[in-house]
């Protein structure tokens with residue numbers, strides 16, 4: 001067993017108990033550590049001319065094994081080191097080159113850790129022309145049905161029940177979607193809901209979802225709402241609720257409506273617009289009307 005075996009155990013000669021040997025730190029071999037010129041020549045042999053810089057350090061790797069590091073001067077390789085490992089056999093004086101390689105130092109400029117392409121895309125990255133690969137083991141989906149052998153009959157029957165898709169959302173998938181929707185902009189905690197006079201649950205434009213999600217979510221079908229065609233929670237709300245209203249102030253100024261094709265016509269709209277007869281009388285006047293005086 002080598003003396004520098006990590007965690008090696010041997011029985012004690014006197015007690016019989018097992019003792020754990022501490023790993024021995026390799027010492028710098030004088031001959032291998034002094035072979036800087038040999039190491040430099042080996043590095044220059046494989047490197048581009050002029051790209052081997054200063055000798056940085058000699059690191060003992062094991063018994064009579066030393067790695068010599070040289071600065072790499074290649075553009076784009078800041079912090080990298082040409083590393084040449086030299087060694088010598090036991091009781092031999094001759095030092096030989098074991099290997100030459102380019103290694104990153106602590107402050108080396110390195111490429112980011114490689115990520116498989118299918119882990120790089122995020123929700124929202126899929127464009128109109130893109131197709132995602134099928135996830136065979138999607139943790140959010142479960143089989144929609146099981147074949148019993150009579151395949152045609154099974155499939156038709158399941159389609160009749162509104163099922164029949166090969167896979168459907170499982171509990172985890174529904175749970176994740178519900179959490180995401182509820183904590184998003186169309187849940188209960190946002191400015192538009194705080195200012196709403198009533199929740200979606202009492203709105204005529206609220207279309208409940210199917211299945212268990214209908215207990216909490218539906219789709220907004222109000223084109224005047226910023227949430228039109230989106231999933232909203234029962235306790236979301238907006239100013240376009242079907243049953244809420246605003247009071248028209250009693251002193252709201254009347255609004256003159258002018259038909260451009262009939263300059264003589266004028267209709268006053270507002271609380272102090274007066275009776276139909278008065279309006280008719282106004283519209284019959286030949287006096288030109290200005291919008292500023294129309295409400296009086």
Ligand code: SF4
Nearest residue numbers: 200203220222225238
């Ligand atoms: S109009 Fe407003 S209150 Fe009504 S369902 Fe849509 S978001 Fe909810």
